[in-house]
Amino acid sequence: MIYSEQLPILLMIFPLFAAFAISVTGVFHTRYCYPVAVCALIGSLYTSVGVLFEVLEKGVIHYRLGGWPPPFGIEYVIDYLNGLVLVVVSFVSLGAVIFSKESVKQELPDKIPQFYTLFVLLVTGLLGMTVTGDAFNLYVLLEISALATYALIAMGKGRAMFSSFIYVIMGTLGACFYLLGVGHLYIMTGSLNMGDLYTLMPDLYASHAILVAFLLILVGIWIKMAFFPLHGWLPNAYTYAPTATSCLIAPLMTKVSVYIMIRIMFSTFSPAFVFNTFAAANVIVWMAVAAIIGGSILALAQTDFKKMLTYLIVAEVGYMVGGIWLANRHGITGAILHIVNDALMTLCLFLVVGIIVYKTKGHQFNNMQGLYKKMPITMAAFTIGALSMIGVPPTAGFFSKWYLILGAIDSGQWSFMAALLFSSLVNAVLFFRVIEIGYFEPFADHHGHGHHDGAAIAIDEAPLSMLAPLVVVALSLIILGVYAGYIVTNVIQFAVPAGI
Amino acid sequence: MIWQLDxxxxxxxxxxxxAxxxxxxxxxxxxxxxxYSFLMCLLWTEMGSVDVGFTEAAVGAGVGTVFCIAAVFQTTRKVKVDHQMNPSKFIGLLAASFIGIVLLIAQGDxxxxxxxxxxxxxxxxxxFITNTIAETSVPNIVxxxxxxxxxxxxxFETAVIxxxxxxxxxxxxxxxxxxENDQAVAAGTEDVNQDLIIQWICRQLVPFMQLFALYVVAHGHHSPGGGFQGGVILGASFILLQLTYDLKTVLQRMSERWNVLLGNxxxxxxxxxxxxxxxxxxxxLDYSVLSKILPATSPIMARSHGMLGIxxxxxxxxxxxxxxxxxxxxxHGDHEQGL
Structure with missing residues (x-):
C-alpha cells in the first residue's frame, strides 16, 4: 500500500541516487558505471509503468512532497497524459542507456563516469519535468536537464563544443523566457502551483500581464523544442554530439518540451484562454506548416545522414505543435499519439546511426553503402523506422499522421494537411534514397588500404548490447501501430482536455 | 524603500x-x-530581501567574478569587435526592442x-508569516x-550545482x-607569484572566513544565510588560498578524489x-517523521533539525x-598549474 503511494517519487529516486552511485564508484572503478545506470533506468521504467496502471485504475494521482498541501508545498500530479509520457521517457532512456555501452567505450573512454552521471541526471530532469505539477519546480528541472545536455553534447569531438555553446546561449534564453513568464504569473496571482493557477486565473484573463506571461512561456518552450524558426541550434548540436548522447536527447528533449507546452496550455491556462482570448491559433498553425515544410526541405539538402535526421526532428516538432493548435479532438489526439510514436521512431533511427558510426566511424550517406548485406538486422530495423517516419501502415507513424490529417480536415486547415502530405512525400524520397544507397551501391572500404591492423573493427552486425535495444524498438513501432486504437481509446482520449 | 537610493x-x-x-x-x-552583481546585491538588500542579497554577494559578486576572470586568463582578453550593422545584429536589436515593449505593456497591470x-x-x-513558527519552529521564514x-x-537546485x-x-x-606527470612535478617546483605580504594576509584571513562560513550555515535558521551562502564562502576560502599560494597547496589539503566524494x-x-x-x-522530504529516530524531538522540532541537516x-x-x-x-583541466 505504502509502496504504491510512493510510486511517483520512486521513479525519480532511482536515477537521482544512481547519479551519486556512478559518480562515487567512478572514482575507483569505471566498470560499475554502466550496470548501475541500466539498473536505475530499469527501476524507473518499472515504476512508471506502475504509475500509469495506477492512473488507469484509480484516476489522477496527487503526491505531496514534504507532506505539505498545495499550494504551500510542491505536488506531483499524474494524469493520463503525463502517465503515458513518463512511460515513453523511461522506455526510451532505458533503450538508449543499454545501447550506449560499446559506443561510450569507443568514443569517450576517459569520461565514462561523468558521461553516465550526466546521463542519469538528464533522465531525472526529464522525468521530473513530466511528473511535476508546479510551474517553478519545472524550471529547476529544466535547468538540470539543460546543463546535463550541454555537457553531454560538448563531450563530442570537432565542432561539438561550439555547437553546444550556441545551444547554451539559446537554451538559456529559452529558460529565461519561461522563468520570466512564471514570474509574471506569480506577481499576478501569488501562486506557482499549476492546478491552483488554473482556478485563480480566469478572472484575470483580460489582463495584459497574463497575456504577456503566456507569450513568454510559449516562446521559451518553443526555443527549447526548436520550433521553426527558432530551431537554429538543434541540427549542429545533435549532429556533433557523441552517439550515445544523441540517442537520448534526439528522441526525448523535443517531445518533453511538446508535453510541457500541452501542460501549460491546458492545465495551467485553459483551452478557453488559449483558443479564445489568445486567439492566435491560426498563426501558429501556419508557423507549424512553415516548420514542416522548412524542416523537410532542409533535410533534402543534406548529405550527412545524422544531420538529415536532425532536420526531420524540426519538421516533426511542426507536426505536434500544429496538431495541438488545430484546437480539436482529432488534432490533439494525433499530437499526443505522435509524441509517443515520434520518440520511438527517432530513437530507432538514431540507434541505427549509432551502429553505423560505431562500425564505419562516420555518418555520411556514403558510409551506408552496401550495409544491407553486411548488417541485415540493423538495416531491417532501419527500414521499419523509415517506413514509420514516412507513415506507411501498419507502422506507428501512420496512425498519428492519420489523426493529424483528420484534425486538419475538422478545422479546415488545408495548408496543414498539405504540409503533412508534402512531408510524407519528402520522407519517402529521403529514406528511399538511403535505402537505395544501402541496398544497391556496393560496399566501399572507407578506411582505405593499409589500415587493416588488429584494432580495426570488421563491418558486420553490431554487438548484442546495441542490437537488442534496436530490435526491441523496431518491433515496438509495429506493435504500437497495431495497438494505436487501443492506446487512443484507453489513455489518450482522457488526456485531451474536456470541452474541445 | 528610499527612492533616491534606488x-x-x-x-x-x-x-x-x-559598460x-x-x-x-x-x-x-x-x-x-x-x-554589477554587487550593485544588484545592494538593490536586493534595499528592497528587503536580505537572503537574496546575501546569495548574490557570495555567488554573483564573489565566486562568479573569480570564475569569469579564471576563464579570461585561460582564453583571451581581446575581443573581436565588429562595428558594422549586419542583418543578424539588426534582427537581434528588433527582437530585443520588441521584448522590451511587451514587458513594458505587461508592467502596466x-x-x-x-x-x-x-x-x-x-x-x-x-x-507562511503566521504559521511558520508553529509548523516548523524556524524563525527565518525564507x-x-x-x-x-x-x-x-x-x-534540485543543489543537484543543478x-x-x-x-x-x-x-x-x-x-x-x-x-x-608527463613526472615532468610536471619536476618542472613545477619554482613558484611564480610568491608575495610574502599577500600570502601572510590571506593566511590570517582564511580561518576567519571559514569560521564565518560555518556561522552562516548554522545560523541560517535565525538570520539570513544558510547552506548555499556558507558553502560558497567555504569554497571561496580555498579559492583564495589557491590564488595566493598555488594549486598544489590546495590539492594537498583537498585532493581531487576527496573533492568529488565531498560533492557527492x-x-x-x-x-x-x-x-x-x-x-x-x-x-x-517530510522531515516531521524524523522525530521517530531523533531522541526527545517533537515532529515540529524534527522539521527544524531536518532543515539543519540539509x-x-x-x-x-x-x-x-x-x-x-x-x-x-x-x-585548464590538467590540475598542474593554477593562475
Missing part, C-alpha cells in the same frame, strides 16, 4: 550593464560585471511595488520556505600520461534525508563543487 543604484546598474557589453577588454568586462494588497502578499505569504515548504526545489560541477569536469578535465556526499545528505523520511513511512549537505556540496570548478577552470 534611483542611484538602478542608474549605476544600467551603466554597468552597458560590460561595450568594454573591449574581457578582463575589465568580468570585473565590471562583478560590480502589475500591482504597485510592495503593495500589501497585491496577490503575492495576499495569497500565500500570510500563511529558510523554512526554501528548505521545507519548497525543499524539493532546493534539492552538482550537475554543473560534473559538467565542468567532463568538458575540461584532461587526463595526463605518467611521464553533500547532495547525497540532502536526498538521503528525503529518502530516510520515505523509509520511515512519510512522504519524500543545509549542512548543501554547504558541503557547494563548497566542494566551487573548488572543483575553479580548479578545473584555472588549470
Amino acid at each position: 534611483l542611484i543604484i538602478l542608474t549605476l546598474i544600467i551603466l554597468c550593464a552597458f 560590460t557589453i561595450s568594454v573591449q577588454d574581457l578582463l575589465s568586462a568580468a570585473i565590471i560585471f562583478g560590480a 502589475f500591482p504597485a511595488w510592495a503593495d500589501p494588497d497585491s496577490p503575492a502578499s495576499r495569497y500565500l505569504s500570510p500563511h 529558510t523554512s520556505v526554501l528548505a521545507d515548504y519548497r525543499g524539493f526545489d532546493t534539492m 552538482f550537475a554543473a560541477g560534473v559538467a565542468v569536469f567532463a568538458i575540461l578535465r584532461r587526463g595526463r600520461g605518467k611521464e 556526499l553533500g547532495v547525497f545528505i540532502y536526498a538521503g534525508i528525503g529518502l530516510l523520511c520515505l523509509v520511515l513511512g512519510a512522504n519524500f 543545509e549542512i549537505g548543501v554547504a558541503i556540496a557547494v563548497m566542494a563543487i566551487m573548488i572543483g570548478i575553479y580548479t578545473n577552470l584555472s588549470s
Whole structure:
C-alpha cells in the first residue's frame, strides 16, 4: 500500500541516487558505471509503468512532497497524459542507456563516469519535468536537464563544443523566457502551483500581464523544442554530439518540451484562454506548416545522414505543435499519439546511426553503402523506422499522421494537411534514397588500404548490447501501430482536455 | 524603500550593464560585471530581501567574478569587435526592442511595488508569516520556505550545482600520461607569484572566513544565510588560498578524489534525508517523521533539525563543487598549474 503511494517519487529516486552511485564508484572503478545506470533506468521504467496502471485504475494521482498541501508545498500530479509520457521517457532512456555501452567505450573512454552521471541526471530532469505539477519546480528541472545536455553534447569531438555553446546561449534564453513568464504569473496571482493557477486565473484573463506571461512561456518552450524558426541550434548540436548522447536527447528533449507546452496550455491556462482570448491559433498553425515544410526541405539538402535526421526532428516538432493548435479532438489526439510514436521512431533511427558510426566511424550517406548485406538486422530495423517516419501502415507513424490529417480536415486547415502530405512525400524520397544507397551501391572500404591492423573493427552486425535495444524498438513501432486504437481509446482520449 | 537610493543604484546598474557589453577588454568586462552583481546585491538588500542579497554577494559578486576572470586568463582578453550593422545584429536589436515593449505593456497591470494588497502578499505569504513558527519552529521564514515548504526545489537546485560541477569536469578535465606527470612535478617546483605580504594576509584571513562560513550555515535558521551562502564562502576560502599560494597547496589539503566524494556526499545528505523520511513511512522530504529516530524531538522540532541537516549537505556540496570548478577552470583541466 505504502509502496504504491510512493510510486511517483520512486521513479525519480532511482536515477537521482544512481547519479551519486556512478559518480562515487567512478572514482575507483569505471566498470560499475554502466550496470548501475541500466539498473536505475530499469527501476524507473518499472515504476512508471506502475504509475500509469495506477492512473488507469484509480484516476489522477496527487503526491505531496514534504507532506505539505498545495499550494504551500510542491505536488506531483499524474494524469493520463503525463502517465503515458513518463512511460515513453523511461522506455526510451532505458533503450538508449543499454545501447550506449560499446559506443561510450569507443568514443569517450576517459569520461565514462561523468558521461553516465550526466546521463542519469538528464533522465531525472526529464522525468521530473513530466511528473511535476508546479510551474517553478519545472524550471529547476529544466535547468538540470539543460546543463546535463550541454555537457553531454560538448563531450563530442570537432565542432561539438561550439555547437553546444550556441545551444547554451539559446537554451538559456529559452529558460529565461519561461522563468520570466512564471514570474509574471506569480506577481499576478501569488501562486506557482499549476492546478491552483488554473482556478485563480480566469478572472484575470483580460489582463495584459497574463497575456504577456503566456507569450513568454510559449516562446521559451518553443526555443527549447526548436520550433521553426527558432530551431537554429538543434541540427549542429545533435549532429556533433557523441552517439550515445544523441540517442537520448534526439528522441526525448523535443517531445518533453511538446508535453510541457500541452501542460501549460491546458492545465495551467485553459483551452478557453488559449483558443479564445489568445486567439492566435491560426498563426501558429501556419508557423507549424512553415516548420514542416522548412524542416523537410532542409533535410533534402543534406548529405550527412545524422544531420538529415536532425532536420526531420524540426519538421516533426511542426507536426505536434500544429496538431495541438488545430484546437480539436482529432488534432490533439494525433499530437499526443505522435509524441509517443515520434520518440520511438527517432530513437530507432538514431540507434541505427549509432551502429553505423560505431562500425564505419562516420555518418555520411556514403558510409551506408552496401550495409544491407553486411548488417541485415540493423538495416531491417532501419527500414521499419523509415517506413514509420514516412507513415506507411501498419507502422506507428501512420496512425498519428492519420489523426493529424483528420484534425486538419475538422478545422479546415488545408495548408496543414498539405504540409503533412508534402512531408510524407519528402520522407519517402529521403529514406528511399538511403535505402537505395544501402541496398544497391556496393560496399566501399572507407578506411582505405593499409589500415587493416588488429584494432580495426570488421563491418558486420553490431554487438548484442546495441542490437537488442534496436530490435526491441523496431518491433515496438509495429506493435504500437497495431495497438494505436487501443492506446487512443484507453489513455489518450482522457488526456485531451474536456470541452474541445 | 528610499527612492533616491534606488534611483542611484538602478542608474549605476544600467551603466554597468552597458559598460560590460561595450568594454573591449574581457578582463575589465568580468570585473565590471562583478560590480554589477554587487550593485544588484545592494538593490536586493534595499528592497528587503536580505537572503537574496546575501546569495548574490557570495555567488554573483564573489565566486562568479573569480570564475569569469579564471576563464579570461585561460582564453583571451581581446575581443573581436565588429562595428558594422549586419542583418543578424539588426534582427537581434528588433527582437530585443520588441521584448522590451511587451514587458513594458505587461508592467502596466502589475500591482504597485510592495503593495500589501497585491496577490503575492495576499495569497500565500500570510500563511507562511503566521504559521511558520508553529509548523516548523524556524524563525527565518525564507529558510523554512526554501528548505521545507519548497525543499524539493532546493534539492534540485543543489543537484543543478552538482550537475554543473560534473559538467565542468567532463568538458575540461584532461587526463595526463605518467611521464608527463613526472615532468610536471619536476618542472613545477619554482613558484611564480610568491608575495610574502599577500600570502601572510590571506593566511590570517582564511580561518576567519571559514569560521564565518560555518556561522552562516548554522545560523541560517535565525538570520539570513544558510547552506548555499556558507558553502560558497567555504569554497571561496580555498579559492583564495589557491590564488595566493598555488594549486598544489590546495590539492594537498583537498585532493581531487576527496573533492568529488565531498560533492557527492553533500547532495547525497540532502536526498538521503528525503529518502530516510520515505523509509520511515512519510512522504519524500517530510522531515516531521524524523522525530521517530531523533531522541526527545517533537515532529515540529524534527522539521527544524531536518532543515539543519540539509543545509549542512548543501554547504558541503557547494563548497566542494566551487573548488572543483575553479580548479578545473584555472588549470585548464590538467590540475598542474593554477593562475
